Amino acid sequence: MHIDELLALAKTQKSNPNLVLIIPSGWSQGLTVYGGLSAGLLYAAAREYVDLTRVMRSNSTNFVGPLMTEKTFTITVEILREGKNVSQVMVRAIQENKTCVVSQICFGNSRVSTISVPNQDTHNIPSPLREGIIADAEKVTPAFLEHLDLSIQEGGMSFTAQKTSNYHGWLRFKKAPTIFTDAHLISIIDAWPPTLLQMLNAPAPGSSVSWNLEFIHPQRPISGNEWLAYQAHTRQAADGYGHTEANIWDKEGELIAISRQTVAIFD
Numbered sequence: 152m153h154i155d156e157l158l159a160l161a162k163t164q165k166s167n168p169n170l171v172l173i174i175p176s177g178w179s180q181g182l183t184v185y186g187g188l189s190a191g192l193l194y195a196a197a198r199e200y201v202d203l204t205r206v207m208r209s210n211s212t213n214f215v216g217p218l219m220t221e222k223t224f225t226i227t228v229e230i231l232r233e234g235k236n237v238s239q240v241m242v243r244a245i246q247e248n249k250t251c252v253v254s255q256i257c258f259g260n261s262r263v264s265t266i267s268v269p270n271q272d273t274h275n276i277p278s279p280l281r282e283g284i285i286a287d288a289e290k291v292t293p294a295f296l297e298h299l300d301l302s303i304q305e306g307g308m309s310f311t312a313q314k315t316s317n318y319h320g321w322l323r324f325k326k327a328p329t330i331f332t333d334a335h336l337i338s339i340i341d342a343w344p345p346t347l348l349q350m351l352n353a354p355a356p357g358s359s360v361s362w363n364l365e366f367i368h369p370q371r372p373i374s375g376n377e378w379l380a381y382q383a384h385t386r387q388a389a390d391g392y393g394h395t396e397a398n399i400w401d402k403e404g405e406l407i408a409i410s411r412q413t414v415a416i417f418d
């Protein structure tokens with residue numbers, strides 16, 4: 152099922168608050184729904200409640216518990232506050248009466264301001280190469296990678312005792328979305344595995360438990376299957392948890408998002 156169909160369904164939550172969704176197993180990441188997709192669906196539902204002049208500035212998603220594929224769930228949306236400029240929205244995915252994913256999303260309109268600080272973050276990741284694209288391999292790569300291309304330039308496959316705790320590379324949708332929205336951007340950013348798993352020398356479970364995204368504006372439109380550059384670093388890891396930080400640039404080298412995650416590993 153293409154992501155556009157799933158996002159279109161989530162958008163109908165406002166007109167049908169009792170909407171029931173099921174995510175097909177083709178979007179799974181191990182036992183659960185791919186985290187980028189669950190956060191993208193919650194955003195798509197919340198977006199309908201806020202005036203379009205207010206764009207998403209930040210998104211704080213917590214993966215509270217497993218959201219399973221092929222099982223029904225519902226979405227609830229709560230407007231926490233609407234001021235003259237900023238709206239704060241809380242949105243939840245609920246499965247079998249349990250909260251599985253929660254996003255708090257901050258939307259804000261643009262205002263005239265005397266302050267302007269251009270972003271200086273650049274990257275020198277070599278262009279994506281065909282031979283660097285991760286092959287979609289049954290029982291090795293998570294199922295959701297059938298929808299996305301990852302091109303690795305630094306870092307390695309999970310569980311291969313790598314010395315690095317970084318990932319540098321590119322990502323894009325295999326089948327271009329009709330219009331690349333912020334829901335697509337959220338959904339694509341989470342595609343790289345947690346940076347720590349490549350350091351392990353044997354398979355072990357790992358889960359992102361919290362995810363903070365900030366969006367840089369103004370932003371040029373992203374085209375359907377444009378390659379986005381991704382550079383993730385591990386800031387620190389100990390005691391079964393790691394803290395990672397990533398920058399995401401568009402194809403022109405403009406920073407478009409900053410991502411931070413807390414990841415639990417069970418090695």
Ligand SMILES: CCCCCCCCCCCCCCCC(=O)SCCNC(=O)CCNC(=O)[C@H](O)C(C)(C)COP(=O)(O)OP(=O)(O)OC[C@H]1O[C@@H](n2cnc3c(N)ncnc32)[C@H](O)[C@@H]1OP(=O)(O)O
Nearest residue numbers: 183186214215216217291292308309344356357358359417
């Ligand atoms: C460039 C290369 C590309 C190719 C690449 C190829 C390799 C590909 C690897 C990808 C690997 C993806 C790894 C990211 C996986 C997410 O990020 S999944 C998506 C988003 N995250 C989630 O859904 C997490 C939801 N949150 C939770 O489930 C809970 O908060 C947590 C994290 C399990 C909390 O931990 P807890 O309090 O200890 O929870 P509890 O319910 O008591 O369960 C603990 C058990 O769960 C197990 N567990 C934890 N995480 C998992 C898991 N993901 N699966 C199964 N069991 C798990 C633990 O090992 C532990 O097992 P036991 O010790 O009981 O045997």
